[in-house]
Amino acid sequence: MEASLAELKIAALENRTVLTLRGADVWSFLQNLVTNDMQDVSETHGIYAALLTAQGKFLHDFIIVRIGEAYLLDCLADRKDDLIRRLTLYKLRADVLISEEGQRVFALFGNDAFGAANLPETSGALRESGGCAFLVDPRNNALGVRLFAPTSFDPVTEFPTADLVGEDAYDAHRLSLGIPEGGHDILPEKNFLLEANFEELNGVSFTKGCYVGQELTARTKHRAKIKKRLFRIEYDGELHSGDKIMHQGREIAEVRSISNGRGLALVRLNSLAVPPEELEPKGVKLIQPNYIDLPLGDP
Numbered sequence: 196m197e198a199s200l201a202e203l204k205i206a207a208l209e210n211r212t213v214l215t216l217r218g219a220d221v222w223s224f225l226q227n228l229v230t231n232d233m234q235d236v237s238e239t240h241g242i243y244a245a246l247l248t249a250q251g252k253f254l255h256d257f258i259i260v261r262i263g264e265a266y267l268l269d270c271l272a273d274r275k276d277d278l279i280r281r282l283t284l285y286k287l288r289a290d291v292l293i294s295e296e297g298q299r300v301f302a303l304f305g306n307d308a309f310g311a312a313n314l315p316e317t318s319g320a321l322r323e324s325g326g327c328a329f330l331v332d333p334r335n336n337a338l339g340v341r342l343f344a345p346t347s348f349d350p351v352t353e354f355p356t357a358d359l360v361g362e363d364a365y366d367a368h369r370l371s372l373g374i375p376e377g378g379h380d381i382l383p384e385k386n387f388l389l390e391a392n393f394e395e396l397n398g399v400s401f402t403k404g405c406y407v408g409q410e411l412t413a414r415t416k417h418r419a420k421i422k423k424r425l426f427r428i429e430y431d432g433e434l435h436s437g438d439k440i441m442h443q444g445r446e447i448a449e450v451r452s453i454s455n456g457r458g459l460a461l462v463r464l465n466s467l468a469v470p471p472e473e474l475e476p477k478g479v480k481l482i483q484p485n486y487i488d489l490p491l492g493d494p
Contacts, residue, residue, distance in 0.1 A: 203357040204305045205342075205350045206365040211300040212272040213343055214279065217265050218290040225259070225266065228285055228407055230388060232400040236261050241321045243333040243398040245377070245388060246281060247408030251415070253386045254281065256377035256398065258341065260321055262328055267343055269300055271378045285407075297346050302332075302365045303354065304339030311354055312340040318397060327353075334396040335486055337372050367454045373427035373484030379436075380425055380451040380459045388412050389421045390461065395487050424489075425451065426462045427482040434458065434476070441475040442466060448481060464489070 216225070226233040231244035241260035248254060255278045258269040270278055279293055286293075309316045312329045319333035326345055332338035342348075351359055374396065375381050381391040389412070393399045401413060415421060428440075428450065440448035440460060447466035451459045462481050471480045483489060 202305055203303070203307060203311055203354065204360045204364060205301055205303045205354050205357040206360050206362050207350070208300040208302055208362055208365065210272050210362065211269055212275050212295060213298040213300060214268040214270060214275065215265050215294050215296045215298075216268065217292045217294075220289040221266050221291050224286065224289050224291050226403070227405070228282075229259070230393065230399040230406060230408070230412070231259075231397075232403040233259075234403070235319070235400075236266070237321075238262070238323070239321050240319045241330045241333050242319060243396060245393065245398060246278070247388065247406075247412070248384060249407055251387055251408040251411030252384050253377065253381050253388060253391065254278075254383050256381065258330070258333060260328055260330055260343065262323055262343075267298070267328070269341065269343065271376075274378050274383075298343050299346060299348060301342040301344060301348075301350055302339055303342060303357065304365065304368055305357075308339040309336075311357065312342075314340060334398065335372065335374055337486075338369060338374060363454065366452075367457065370427075370452060370454055370457050370459060373425075373459065373482070373486070375425045375451070375459055382451075386461075387415060387421070389415055390423050391425050392484070392487060422465075423461050423463055424487070425459050426467070426487075427484050428453070428458050428460045428462075428479060429456055429482060430458075430476065430479040431456055432476055432478070434479070440479055440481075442469050442473060447474075 229244040231242045235242050245256045246254045260267050314320050316336050318336045320331040322329050328343040330341040375391050434450050434453045438450040439446045448460040448462040471478050
């Protein structure tokens with residue numbers, strides 16, 4: 196774990212919203228669309244997944260949980276309308292109803308988040324209590340616990356020992372771990388799934404049947420065609436999303452997010468071993484996240 200967290204913290208993730216899918220065909224509808232295996236979704240386990248173009252390019256990422264007969268999709272709030280539109284295009288005559296029912300998303304992270312939520316440390320572990328769903332983040336348990344709660348939920352009452360912090364504190368934690376988020380770090384219709392570390396973040400199944408974009412994703416994995424990855428960066432100076440990182444006049448990385456000197460960039464893998472003093476801006480560090488096992492300088 197790359198971030199050392201002392202106290203327990205909870206943040207309302209106002210940039211997230213929850214779509215509720217109901218109907219007899221929801222399971223098969225999602226199984227034929229999303230990158231992960233819906234067989235791993237149950238009332239005790241949730242998953243991370245994505246929707247791709249037919250050419251295998253990223254469109255949306257989301258977390259999926261099942262509560263009773265409903266399936267909840269935790270997605271980016273400012274891109275929800277596009278996600279609903281695309282899901283509706285595929286729905287055709289399937290018995291699937293898509294709605295928003297007002298749930299809010301919170302992140303509980305820091306010291307003993309799992310114990311506070313009464314969950315094991317297993318990524319994807321899920322329980323429901325008092326109208327709320329508590330989920331160990333299925334991407335990486337170092338992110339902590341995700342909560343799906345009604346608008347009446349009071350985090351201070353539920354977790355009196357936790358510090359209520361802003362969404363930016365959670366984003367800084369996520370970036371310190373090198374974990375990307377769709378829409379900001381993973382660009383729609385630009386990035387391939389494996390460039391965004393989806394395999395290491397438990398967001399893609401290579402054993403389920405077909406889904407939209409599956410053929411190219413599988414081919415990319417088996418032919419080892421990925422030349423770029425979203426990796427951590429650290430820099431003491433000023434950087435912005437979209438800035439280029441150069442080496443000897445050649446672009447080797449593009450900044451996607453940065454907060455308090457830590458961020459993410461899409462990095463050419465054969466440039467990872469370049470010393471920070473040789474990069475422009477000078478001193479920027481390219482860092483392989485701990486959750487990725489890749490030989491340094493692997494092309």
